Amino acid sequence: MSNPDLNLLMTLDAVLAEGSVTRAAKRLRLSPSAMSRALARLRETTGDPLLVRAGRELVPTPRAIELREHVAQLVRDAQEVLRPADLLDLEKLERTFAIRTSEGFAENFGPALIAHLAQMAPGVKLFFMQKPDKNSKPLRDGVVDLETGVIDLASAPELRGKALFRDNYVGVVRANHPISLNPVTSEEYAAGMHISVSREGLEKGPLDDALLLLGLQRRIVTIVGGFSTALGLAQRSDLIATVPERHTTSLREGMYSFPLPFDMPEFTVSLLWHPRFSADPAHRWLRDLILQICGNDQ
Structure with missing residues (x-):
């Protein structure tokens, strides 16, 4: 069976509602001849005459009467789907957004985000999810709304x-x-x-590669899966933790931080989302807020 022409639903709705080819043509802004051709296609598609002559007027067939309310509802549903999104009312917005991040992001940027939400959108909640790996499948599957990470977007x-x-x-x-x-x-x-900080449990990484160029090698005594664990250990021992600076600002309070005495390239932390949410007004508003807060926290 070939796909039906869904434009015929609009025509059928107008014909059944008006009970007149002429009035239906005016409603749809079609010429009488174009409307007559559309009615002929409808009769062929439905296998029913739909409107039949009774004296000087057209009257609906039993099939047309049966279809009238159902078709009208289908057209209303289609119009609802295709209408522009309502203006975002932040004070009335009730929604929970899941944000998948590495350790440190919620501690550093969460307080400012939550404070803004309390003022602007008190019905919005944030669910900060742990990010145990770099697999963005939860983002693709719609399990999470947003994710932060170091990623080449071209890939x-x-x-x-x-x-x-x-x-x-x-x-x-x-x-x-x-x-x-x-x-x-x-x-x-x-x-x-x-x-050594590694979600995969690896002992060596880019830091060790940079040191090796200088003929040096670190002495790794323990491996942990996250920044907060590394800083917690360093705070209560003589161990050295090497962590991202901006990502761990609040976690490093009361500790001594120093620039690395060798060259390591900077990296970019990005905010990621799936295209299914690109046009969502509430989602777009939250993205802009996160970008604003992280951008101002220089």
Whole structure:
């Protein structure tokens, strides 16, 4: 069976509502001849004459009477689907947004986001989800609304994204750690006892590659899956944690942070979403708010 011409629903609705080909033509802004051709197609498609002559007037057939209310509802539903979205009323908005992020994002940016929501959209809640891996399947499947991460958007054309901020790595130790007394050299950094942060449990990474170019090697004594765990260990020991600077600002309070004494490239943290949400007014508003807050927190 070939796909039906859904434009005929509008024609059928007008014909059944008006009970006149002439009035239906005026309603749809069609010429009488165009309306007559459309009625002929409707009769052929439905297998029913729909309107028949009774004296000088046209009257609906039993099939037309049966269809009239159903067709009218279908047209109303289609018009509802295709109408422009309502203007966003933040004070009345009731919605929970799931944001999948790495450790530190909620601690750093969550308070400002929640404060803005309390003022602008008190019915909106944020669900900060842990990000145990880089697989964006939950984003593609619609399980989460937004995700933050370091990603080359050219490699993920099915996603949309905007840069949130640039970041870089810093070394972090407890207050009054011996290494905090003087500027840290690359040799002193490498000679310390280190915490490796890896969600996959890997011991070596880009930091070690950069040190290797200098003929140096870190002494890794433990591996953890997240920044907060690394900083918690460093705060209560002589271990050195190396973490993203902006991503962990609040987590590093009361600790000694220092710039890495060797070159490491900056990286961009982006906000990601699926195209299904691109035109959603509430979703777009939240994206803009996050971009604003992260951009202002320089």
